[in-house]
Amino acid sequence: MSKRYTITAALPYTNGPIHIGHLAGVYVPADIYSRYLRLTGNDVAFICGSDEHGVPITLKAKKEGVTPQDIVDKYHAIIKASFEEFGISFDNYSRTSAKIHHETASEFFKTLYDKNEFVEEVSEQLYDEEANQFLADRFVIGTCPKCGYEEAYGDQCENCGTSHNATDLINPKSAITGNTPTLKKTKHWFLPLNKHEEFLTEWILKGHKKDWKPNVYGQVKSWIDDGLRPRAVTRDLDWGIPVPVEGGEGKVLYVWFDAPIGYISSTIEWAEREGKNWEDYWKDENTTLVHFIGKDNIVFHCIIFPSMLKAEGTYILPENVPANEFLNLEGNKLSTSKNWAVWLPDYLNDFPNQQDVLRYALTANAPETKDNDFTWKDFQARNNNELVAIFGNFINRVVVLTNKYYDGVVPEPSEYSQVDSETLTELQAYPAVLASSIERYRFREGSQELMNLARLGNKYLADEEPWKTIKTDEDRTKTVMFVALQIATALSVLCEPFLPFTSNKLKGILRSEDHSWDDIPKKDILLPAGHTIQTGKPELLFSKIEDSDIQKQLDKLEANKKANEAANKSVEPQKEEITFDDFTKLDLRVGTILEAEKMPKTKKLLVLKVDTGIDVRTIVSGIAESFKPEEVIGKRVTVLVNLAPRKLRGVESQGMILMTEDKNGDLVFVNPSIDGVNNGLKIS
Numbered sequence: 001m002s003k004r005y006t007i008t009a010a011l012p013y014t015n016g017p018i019h020i021g022h023l024a025g026v027y028v029p030a031d032i033y034s035r036y037l038r039l040t041g042n043d044v045a046f047i048c049g050s051d052e053h054g055v056p057i058t059l060k061a062k063k064e065g066v067t068p069q070d071i072v073d074k075y076h077a078i079i080k081a082s083f084e085e086f087g088i089s090f091d092n093y094s095r096t097s098a099k100i101h102h103e104t105a106s107e108f109f110k111t112l113y114d115k116n117e118f119v120e121e122v123s124e125q126l127y128d129e130e131a132n133q134f135l136a137d138r139f140v141i142g143t144c145p146k147c148g149y150e151e152a153y154g155d156q157c158e159n160c161g162t163s164h165n166a167t168d169l170i171n172p173k174s175a176i177t178g179n180t181p182t183l184k185k186t187k188h189w190f191l192p193l194n195k196h197e198e199f200l201t202e203w204i205l206k207g208h209k210k211d212w213k214p215n216v217y218g219q220v221k222s223w224i225d226d227g228l229r230p231r232a233v234t235r236d237l238d239w240g241i242p243v244p245v246e247g248g249e250g251k252v253l254y255v256w257f258d259a260p261i262g263y264i265s266s267t268i269e270w271a272e273r274e275g276k277n278w279e280d281y282w283k284d285e286n287t288t289l290v291h292f293i294g295k296d297n298i299v300f301h302c303i304i305f306p307s308m309l310k311a312e313g314t315y316i317l318p319e320n321v322p323a324n325e326f327l328n329l330e331g332n333k334l335s336t337s338k339n340w341a342v343w344l345p346d347y348l349n350d351f352p353n354q355q356d357v358l359r360y361a362l363t364a365n366a367p368e369t370k371d372n373d374f375t376w377k378d379f380q381a382r383n384n385n386e387l388v389a390i391f392g393n394f395i396n397r398v399v400v401l402t403n404k405y406y407d408g409v410v411p412e413p414s415e416y417s418q419v420d421s422e423t424l425t426e427l428q429a430y431p432a433v434l435a436s437s438i439e440r441y442r443f444r445e446g447s448q449e450l451m452n453l454a455r456l457g458n459k460y461l462a463d464e465e466p467w468k469t470i471k472t473d474e475d476r477t478k479t480v481m482f483v484a485l486q487i488a489t490a491l492s493v494l495c496e497p498f499l500p501f502t503s504n505k506l507k508g509i510l511r512s513e514d515h516s517w518d519d520i521p522k523k524d525i526l527l528p529a530g531h532t533i534q535t536g537k538p539e540l541l542f543s544k545i546e547d548s549d550i551q552k553q554l555d556k557l558e559a560n561k562k563a564n565e566a567a568n569k570s571v572e573p574q575k576e577e578i579t580f581d582d583f584t585k586l587d588l589r590v591g592t593i594l595e596a597e598k599m600p601k602t603k604k605l606l607v608l609k610v611d612t613g614i615d616v617r618t619i620v621s622g623i624a625e626s627f628k629p630e631e632v633i634g635k636r637v638t639v640l641v642n643l644a645p646r647k648l649r650g651v652e653s654q655g656m657i658l659m660t661e662d663k664n665g666d667l668v669f670v671n672p673s674i675d676g677v678n679n680g681l682k683i684s
């Protein structure tokens with residue numbers, strides 16, 4: 001029974017590349033689901049695109065001194081490439097700066113406007129007098145009115161997930177200048193969510209109590225219970241889709257109004273290219289719409305977007321919104337700004353052609369019901385103990401033995417033993433078992449069932465021992481190898497949603513014809529006797545990941561953490577102004593350290609003999625924790641030579657050597673880096 005599906009995956013925001021948290025939370029589960037639906041013969045539109053509007057992009061552009069278009073062009077290309085490299089099988093990947101999207105979103109807004117679905121209101125909004133700009137969304141930071149988190153954004157609190165208006169923030173501050181904003185009158189259009197409360201209660205709270213994930217249902221319920229209020233869907237901003245009605249000059253659609261419409265415009269773009277009717281995928285009651293998102297997007301996909309669709313009147317509503325919780329990394333929250341992440345381009349660089357390993361590790365440990373932790377140790381264990389030791393080992397034995405005993409030709413079986421029959425019956429049950437997990441959005445469970453099928457094959461071979469029977473019973477060996485080859489073929493089909501690259505490789509090794517999901521319980525023979533598989537040395541599906549590879553990743557994270565801490569170290573404020581005369585009082589010279597020894601009974605002090613060009617003098621310097629004496633001999637340095645001498649631990653120090661700190665907080669010399677600068681030269 002073929003059905004039509006529209007599957008959407010959250011539009012990634014184009015202010016940076018994507019990391020494993022995005023992949024685990026949204027894109028891998030959505031891809032498993034879409035691939036499974038296609039394999040089972042359904043009509044699928046798997047839709048996504050880049051979300052390219054909104055305040056963070058304008059802030060990033062300002063910071064980097066480029067245009068917002070430059071930012072979105074750069075990251076759209078990077079993100080799109082990552083998805084392709086990881087086998088995320090979108091039918092269309094568009095972008096919200098595309099003309100088709102501007103037109104679709106504009107039209108959508110106009111329809112609601114014409115139907116009087118908005119409330120038009122002149123209200124006082126936060127305004128930054130110095131930046132000459134209204135403040136909304138991420139332009140303003142303040143205390144969350146619900147949970148008290150002090151760094152909540154103007155549209156949403158990242159701590160408790162509440163969505164609010166910027167004017168609700170307690171103690172707001174401009175993200176541009178740091179100033180306290182004033183209030184200024186401006187006209188905006190609001191979507192009266194309160195008007196849709198009854199419909200949302202009926203549709204979600206009553207209609208989806210059983211089939212929606214408890215984390216999603218619970219969040220929606222708490223918002224509805226709190227009472228919904230009108231939400232502004234326009235902004236005073238110049239980056240975005242212009243408000244297409246009278247009085248909308250200088251204003252754009254709120255990014256969260258236009259972004260979900262991106263699913264629709266991306267579908268239109270695809271349908272036009274493929275010669276399909278896009279409305280079948282969005283307006284036909286028989287189509288199933290599913291949104292894959294992370295938990296921070298629940299309010300927009302379960303409250304705001306459905307209210308928009310309902311107000312428009314001709315669209316279907318999502319059947320489910322299986323939002324995931326968050327993935328952490330080595331015990332800490334993933335963070336783009338703190339560079340605490342595993343970026344997909346970096347992963348591929350370090351683990352080339354091992355996309356499936358990451359897909360598998362992320363799925364086996366997916367944050368489906370609670371936040372979960374990604375660790376490199378777990379990643380290594382999933383690869384070495386499961387993919388290599390079970391799946392890969394089984395396939396390798398089957399292929400090697402088939403080549404060795406039968407020159408790669410599938411042997412003719414004799415009568416099945418009871419074990420053979422039971423094994424094949426068990427095999428034929430797997431499609432239904434996996435389907436049940438996938439259809440209930442339990443991809444973690446599904447990945448473990450898949451591994452159980454590989455275990456079945458592994459155990460079968462270990463018990464039947466064809467490498468022993470080959471010496472005693474030729475017929476029995478042929479039957480065992482025949483059964484094992486059927487399991488291998490079934491694996492090549494059933495692993496596709498989870499491990500698409502492996503599936504392809506394995507199908508190539510077996511040279512098997514294309515089987516659908518439903519062929520496995522139906523067909524008694526998947527790989528017939530007489531068929532020839534690939535001969536020669538078989539390609540390994542997976543390879544062991546060494547401890548040193550894992551240590552490298554851990555070291556990299558540690559280095560990122562240190563660099564980030566150093567970058568965020570607050571810079572001391574500038575000192576009081578001095579005159580030029582004050583400066584010229586300092587006599588700074590280039591010098592060379594000739595001798596160095598530790599000051600006895602101290603931790604920090606080195607006693608140095610320094611050639612200053614004027615003389616060779618003793619300087620006591622507090623650098624012993626950063627340098628051993630032998631490391632500094634011969635170093636070129638900058639010396640303040642006219643500092644009044646002072647005694648340190650009984651040794652007179654006649655000057656001072658200039659130092660600064662590196663990003664790890666270690667001391668470094670301030671020294672002339674060019675050769676041929678003589679000692680004694682003045683620094684001015």
Ligand SMILES: [Zn+2]
Nearest residue numbers: 144147157160
């Ligand atoms: Zn909060």
